[in-house]
Amino acid sequence: MIKVIVDDAAVFGEELREEYDITVLNHPVYFGEEEVANLDYSVFCERMKKGEVSRTTLISPGVFKDIYERNRDNPIISVHLSSGLSGTIQSARIAAEETGRQDIQIVDSLMTLSGEALLAFLIAKRAKEGASFDELKKMATEIRDRIKLYFTIENLTYLERTGRLSKGKAMMGNLFRIKPVLTLDREGKIIPFDKARTNVQVINKILDEGKRYEYIFINRSCYSDLKDSTVTMLKEKCEHLYIAGMNNTCLTYTGPRAWTIAMY
Amino acid sequence: MEKIPTILIIEMLKSGLDTLYKYKNYVNSLNVFPVPDGDTGSNMYVTLKDALEGVGSRENKGFKKIINNAIYSSRGNSGTILSMFLKGSLSSLNNDKYISDYDFVKAFCSGCKSARKCLDKPVDGTIITVMEAARERIRQDYDRGEELDIILKNGLKEAQETLKKTPDMLPILKKANVVDAGGQGFVYILQGMYERFDQVYREGNVKKEKNSFGSFALSGIKANLNHTLNNLAENIVIKNIGNIYSNFRLPNITKIWRRDIAFKYDVEFITNVTGKEKEITSILRKYGDSIIVVETDVATKVHVHTNEPEKVFEEISNKIGELRNKTVEDMDQQRNDVITKFQKDYQIVVLIKNYGFEKIIRDFNVDNIFHVNNPSVNEIVKLIDIIDGGKIIFLVADNNLEIVTKQALANAEKEGKVMSFKNEVYLLNAIINYNPEDQYEDTLKKIHIPENFKAVTITESAKDCVFDGKKLKKGEFIAVTGENIIASSLKLDRCIDDAISGIKAEFSSLVTMYVDERYANQAILEKIKSKQKQMEFDIYNVGKTNFIMIMSVE
Numbered sequence: 001m002i003k004v005i006v007d008d009a010a011v012f013g014e015e016l017r018e019e020y021d022i023t024v025l026n027h028p029v030y031f032g033e034e035e036v037a038n039l040d041y042s043v044f045c046e047r048m049k050k051g052e053v054s055r056t057t058l059i060s061p062g063v064f065k066d067i068y069e070r071n072r073d074n075p076i077i078s079v080h081l082s083s084g085l086s087g088t089i090q091s092a093r094i095a096a097e098e099t100g101r102q103d104i105q106i107v108d109s110l111m112t113l114s115g116e117a118l119l120a121f122l123i124a125k126r127a128k129e130g131a132s133f134d135e136l137k138k139m140a141t142e143i144r145d146r147i148k149l150y151f152t153i154e155n156l157t158y159l160e161r162t163g164r165l166s167k168g169k170a171m172m173g174n175l176f177r178i179k180p181v182l183t184l185d186r187e188g189k190i191i192p193f194d195k196a197r198t199n200v201q202v203i204n205k206i207l208d209e210g211k212r213y214e215y216i217f218i219n220r221s222c223y224s225d226l227k228d229s230t231v232t233m234l235k236e237k238c239e240h241l242y243i244a245g246m247n248n249t250c251l252t253y254t255g256p257r258a259w260t261i262a263m264y
Numbered sequence: 265m266e267k268i269p270t271i272l273i274i275e276m277l278k279s280g281l282d283t284l285y286k287y288k289n290y291v292n293s294l295n296v297f298p299v300p301d302g303d304t305g306s307n308m309y310v311t312l313k314d315a316l317e318g319v320g321s322r323e324n325k326g327f328k329k330i331i332n333n334a335i336y337s338s339r340g341n342s343g344t345i346l347s348m349f350l351k352g353s354l355s356s357l358n359n360d361k362y363i364s365d366y367d368f369v370k371a372f373c374s375g376c377k378s379a380r381k382c383l384d385k386p387v388d389g390t391i392i393t394v395m396e397a398a399r400e401r402i403r404q405d406y407d408r409g410e411e412l413d414i415i416l417k418n419g420l421k422e423a424q425e426t427l428k429k430t431p432d433m434l435p436i437l438k439k440a441n442v443v444d445a446g447g448q449g450f451v452y453i454l455q456g457m458y459e460r461f462d463q464v465y466r467e468g469n470v471k472k473e474k475n476s477f478g479s480f481a482l483s484g485i486k487a488n489l490n491h492t493l494n495n496l497a498e499n500i501v502i503k504n505i506g507n508i509y510s511n512f513r514l515p516n517i518t519k520i521w522r523r524d525i526a527f528k529y530d531v532e533f534i535t536n537v538t539g540k541e542k543e544i545t546s547i548l549r550k551y552g553d554s555i556i557v558v559e560t561d562v563a564t565k566v567h568v569h570t571n572e573p574e575k576v577f578e579e580i581s582n583k584i585g586e587l588r589n590k591t592v593e594d595m596d597q598q599r600n601d602v603i604t605k606f607q608k609d610y611q612i613v614v615l616i617k618n619y620g621f622e623k624i625i626r627d628f629n630v631d632n633i634f635h636v637n638n639p640s641v642n643e644i645v646k647l648i649d650i651i652d653g654g655k656i657i658f659l660v661a662d663n664n665l666e667i668v669t670k671q672a673l674a675n676a677e678k679e680g681k682v683m684s685f686k687n688e689v690y691l692l693n694a695i696i697n698y699n700p701e702d703q704y705e706d707t708l709k710k711i712h713i714p715e716n717f718k719a720v721t722i723t724e725s726a727k728d729c730v731f732d733g734k735k736l737k738k739g740e741f742i743a744v745t746g747e748n749i750i751a752s753s754l755k756l757d758r759c760i761d762d763a764i765s766g767i768k769a770e771f772s773s774l775v776t777m778y779v780d781e782r783y784a785n786q787a788i789l790e791k792i793k794s795k796q797k798q799m800e801f802d803i804y805n806v807g808k809t810n811f812i813m814i815m816s817v818e
Contacts, residue, residue, distance in 0.1 A: 176624045177802050194697070195697060199773065225773075229771070
């Protein structure tokens with residue numbers, strides 16, 4: 001049985017995660033010096049809203065090594081946060097090398113959030129359907145290149161503070177409420193895509209008109225303004241729609257009013 | 265053939281000016297709807313007055329002066345058309361001591377032609393219709409061999425008759441139950457001109473000679489007009505008024521913001537002292553620019569950009585009086601240093617009427633924002649002069665300024681484009697997708713009003729009237745979009761609520777309100793929010809305006 005491992009920049013609904021037995025590794029998260037990775041999500045949101053500033057650190061190679069060794073009887077596909085955004089994937093590579101195993105494949109998602117989650121899910125699904133390790137290695141990049149990821153946030157503060165925004169500062173003002181729509185480029189770096197004022201406008205801008213998607217994955221943060229009625233609108237555009245919340249790690253980068261969408 | 269003294273033309277124009285002055289306010293009142301813009305009469309008056317400025321009634325060679333003045337003095341839509349009429353007609357006359365009836369009729373025709381030429385999309389039922397109807401009658405009567413007194417009298421009559429028909433040609437006039445304001449202004453000018461002519465005619469000062477030119481031939485005019493237009497170009501001397509930063513003094517244009525060079529702080533305050541506008545302005549000039557002083561009956565609101573807000577507060581409170589509602593905003597924080605690095609081949613120049621929109625529009629990284637109050641072509645030409653850097657894209661928050669701005673761009677011989685919008689709200693929604701990294705052509709493509717976007721103006725009916733088939737009481741609140749009233753009520757919250765319900769669509773989720781400061785903190789807004797629970801509200805205080813609010817629902 002092939003094992004899929006991801007980091008918690010990808011957030012799944014609990015059912016999906018269990019059904020495909022995907023293991024999620026958490027990034028350490030801090031408020032100041034206080035470790036809060038396990039802090040209840042709603043409390044985390046509350047504190048963030050009040051203005052506390054959180055940060056994350058890399059998942060260490062040690063953590064990866066432990067999990068790889070615990071799964072020593074299964075080939076492993078380890079799918080991670082874009083190398084353009086984080087060094088976590090480097091830790092995974094180091095750990096894989098340490099184990100000396102040939103049946104661990106590290107996949108750079110070049111994405112994050114629902115994009116990374118959708119990629120990991122599709123690999124796990126193909127594995128469950130019987131694809132071999134070698135087939136999956138090949139499939140991973142094909143699937144990755146077909147996924148489109150967009151996200152919209154309330155303002156650029158969180159991305160700027162965490163140094164995750166290389167371009168696009170000029171697209172935003174301070175006073176007039178605009179939703180910046182962002183995406184990731186081929187190197188897995190965050191770039192501006194467009195601007196809109198409402199979520200419906202965002203959706204109209206990112207969905208190819210008339211196109212029907214197989215899967216849509218959405219992540220919605222705690223105080224997101226993405227309404228259920230708007231999500232319903234998306235149901236008509238795809239075969240399968242999965243919607244999940246976020247976690248302490250993701251929120252550190254997106255801020256408390258954000259949502260992301262990945263399409264395949 | 266009849267001959268009249270050339271100076272009579274100038275006297276006639278002056279008489280036209282006097283008549284227009286008498287009825288100026290009436291003409292203003294004709295365009296009270298939908299938003300009481302109400303400035304057509306004043307604009308035409310100022311245009312003609314400035315055109316005749318410094319032209320003595322004994323002066324024979326005054327035409328050139330008037331032509332020159334007119335191009336620069338034109339204000340507003342009808343004012344511009346009027347000035348083009350003057351330019352066209354007077355250019356076709358020479359400075360002989362007398363002009364013939366043929367010359368006179370020809371001049372009238374040239375004037376109409378020149379007026380039409382400046383219009384991008386001439387609309388029936390406006391001043392141009394009235395002008396051209398008068399011209400047709402004048403030409404016919406001349407061809408019939410009528411005397412000049414009759415020709416003029418009938419021309420005036422025809423203009424008056426046509427004016428009465430303007431509501432049938434232009435639905436918006438019918439809705440508001442008025443005749444066209446510009447057309448009315450023109451009729452008053454003609455009336456004054458005729459009265460003066462008639463007086464002189466009766467005194468026997470119009471010479472009659474026997475031989476006639478016969479039928480009126482249009483072909484000659486074209487050549488003549490081209491000729492005079494060429495001469496004219498040499499006469500337009502645009503003076504550089506110097507450094508914008510130290511000395512920006514145009515009466516109807518106020519610089520509010522310039523991206524690359526600006527003071528650090530945006531300062532606003534209110535003082536209860538009134539009638540000290542000049543004193544306040546002269547104090548502020550020592551400390552900064554972008555000065556706007558707005559007086560009401562009970563208070564004075566002041567806006568200035570400066571590096572020394574504390575000194576401004578100190579000197580004003582010592583010399584003028586106590587200050588309240590002081591705000592100091594650090595503009596550096598707002599500015600993105602990234603942007604100044606872009607090498608662009610054009611500048612975006614925004615002209616707004618309600619200065620409270622400045623801060624929002626600044627967000628979009630445009631290059632210049634000016635607050636304007638019916639500027640003349642000349643003033644905009646001067647403005648263009650001091651904006652360096654390639655082409656200019658004018659974004660104008662008033663459709664009435666489109667012609668003036670286009671004319672100015674042409675006069676200044678500057679490459680560029682004028683985009684005009686109904687108001688500031690349409691303008692700022694059109695620039696949402698503007699990216700300062702783009703070049704000229706891409707930018708032109710990106711600036712447009714989003715599909716299906718509609719803004720609703722909430723205002724108060726200025727008088728009892730009938731509009732769009734509805735009887736409205738004075739003080740009744742109305743919601744207007746385009747030319748239609750979509751809601752009206754004596755209760756403001758009811759009017760706004762109905763308007764929102766009326767225009768929202770299935771997936772609408774956001775109401776954006778740009779609210780006049782008088783209404784910005786009122787419980788009414790809370791009431792509306794609680795009625796429209798499923799909507800989000802985005803509310804901006806846009807200072808002193810001529811509306812209650814403009815809103816959009818997306």
